[in-house]
Amino acid sequence: DTGVSQDPRHKITKRGQNVTFRCDPISEHNRLYWYRQTLGQGPEFLTYFQNEAQLEKSRLLSDRFSAERPKGSFSTLEIQRTEQGDSAMYLCASSLRFGTRNIQYFGAGTRLSVL
């Protein structure tokens, strides 16, 4: 399968624990995005990378959140000291920017439950 891959698909953790999610984008895509989606809502932008550079962060990305894309390929999203409000689906998307066209393709997501 050559689509966007996310791991794990589900994560259950206790409040206060740290969690890390991984995203492998479509191989030729230079841009990678993280979104958060809560029940009944559309995805909300968190951050994006162009190659290994993190170019934008949303105000939703608190200090407890950090994302990396060390070699411009896969990315990790870490949440420290998880809170119950962090429970959500975390989606990764990738794209290959071409002119003004920037179609994002999504992975299946990681569903986080904080108890």
Add this chain to the structure above:
Amino acid sequence: GQQLNQSPQSMFIQEGEDVSMNCTSSSIFNTWLWYKQDPGEGPVLLIALYKAGELTSNGRLTAQFGITRKDSFLNISASIPSDVGIYFCAGPRNNNDMRFGAGTRLTVKP
């Protein structure tokens, strides 16, 4: 918060019926995208629109980019049970992050 308003929020239809949903924005978008999301999965791209007035089809799906560039419509003809899911409109903000509507939840009764 969300800048795109989708309606209706949910639809319950009989198999075989046609479906129409729309998305409006207070801002102009240069691209409109329609995604479908099944439970527990990520959004899957259905149709991309790049020009005002553009009408594009993908099988039984047809989408239009409104002339004002502030709205878009998605129509599904002859619905089938596998059309069930949540349909999201989306538009890029500054060609970077994508803004999504809250979705239209479609239920198709056999």
